[in-house]
Amino acid sequence: MGEIYLTAEEIRTRVTELGAEIARDYEGREPLLVSSLKTSVFFLADLSRAIPIPHAIDFIALAGYGGAASRSGVRFIKDLDSAIEGRHVLLVEDVVDTGLTLNYVCRTLSLRSPASLAAVTFLDRPYRRLVEDLPVRYVGFTVPDEFFVGYGFDLDERYRHLPDLRLIKLT
Amino acid sequence: MLDFQAYCGRGEPRFANDVELECAKLLDYYRVPWDYEPTTFVLERAPDGTVIEAFKPDFYLPEQDLYLEITVMKQSLVTRKNRKLRKLRELYPDVRVKLFYKRDIQRLAERYRLDLAS
Numbered sequence: 001m002g003e004i005y006l007t008a009e010e011i012r013t014r015v016t017e018l019g020a021e022i023a024r025d026y027e028g029r030e031p032l033l034v035s036s037l038k039t040s041v042f043f044l045a046d047l048s049r050a051i052p053i054p055h056a057i058d059f060i061a062l063a064g065y066g067g068a069a070s071r072s073g074v075r076f077i078k079d080l081d082s083a084i085e086g087r088h089v090l091l092v093e094d095v096v097d098t099g100l101t102l103n104y105v106c107r108t109l110s111l112r113s114p115a116s117l118a119a120v121t122f123l124d125r126p127y128r129r130l131v132e133d134l135p136v137r138y139v140g141f142t143v144p145d146e147f148f149v150g151y152g153f154d155l156d157e158r159y160r161h162l163p164d165l166r167l168i169k170l171t
Numbered sequence: 172m173l174d175f176q177a178y179c180g181r182g183e184p185r186f187a188n189d190v191e192l193e194c195a196k197l198l199d200y201y202r203v204p205w206d207y208e209p210t211t212f213v214l215e216r217a218p219d220g221t222v223i224e225a226f227k228p229d230f231y232l233p234e235q236d237l238y239l240e241i242t243v244m245k246q247s248l249v250t251r252k253n254r255k256l257r258k259l260r261e262l263y264p265d266v267r268v269k270l271f272y273k274r275d276i277q278r279l280a281e282r283y284r285l286d287l288a289s
Contacts, residue, residue, distance in 0.1 A: 065200050100201040
């Protein structure tokens with residue numbers, strides 16, 4: 001297993017800061033936190049507990065890109081359970097790099113007329129953006145171009161449970 | 172021709188390699204409008220007006236107003252391409268262009284399980 005990049009304590013501290021910031025910005029607006037399955041679930045669970053104002057949570061899941069087999073285009077394989085018209089929606093992302101996924105989610109959800117739509121991401125790789133015009137309002141950590149496991153990030157579904165974020169070298 | 176949904180160019184795109192094709196498929200999958208090699212930027216002309224150096228980025232994303240150049244060369248071999256890119260930015264400061272190196276493509280391939288034959 002690779003070296004620790006962010007300790008559980010460092011993650012906890014930053015998530016607490018993000019929660020306080022979000023609580024300030026969304027005071028009186030009862031935001032809906034929307035997490036995309038599965039990686040960001042760990043971040044969502046911690047973030048939700050760090051936001052000391054009333055809020056709700058919901059989940060979406062997208063069909064993963066499968067190369068040549070993916071002719072039909074990106075789509076939700078699990079949609080929101082709640083209606084978002086008139087609500088303040090905060091998308092909770094594990095990582096934003098190309099921005100392709102977040103761009104699709106934003107475009108789709110904005111058609112449902114939320115009162116506002118913004119995003120918080122645990123990790124950010126802004127240097128790899130293909131889509132720039134994204135409502136990423138909160139960033140946990142800007143990270144280098146490395147592969148991580150732990151804190152929800154997996155390698156073939158393993159290591160999600162690790163409390164620290166670890167670097168891993170792919171051979 | 173592959174059945175691209177988000178391709179907004181004219182004519183059939185003729186990709187130089189499989190990496191470009193996979194990038195096109197990825198953009199298409201996420202419904203990001205794209206065009207292939209729509210613009211040639213003149214970098215240098217001879218005194219008689221003949222174009223002696225030009226740069227044609229691989230992709231253009233109209234919604235982002237962004238050009239993408241994909242290179243599959245090793246980092247150490249992209250000096251000439253980097254020089255052209257610097258020149259482009261000097262001559263066309265309002266043009267947004269991003270260079271994706273082999274390493275970037277490999278990262279994308281890992282993340283999106285791209286089918287890269289080269």
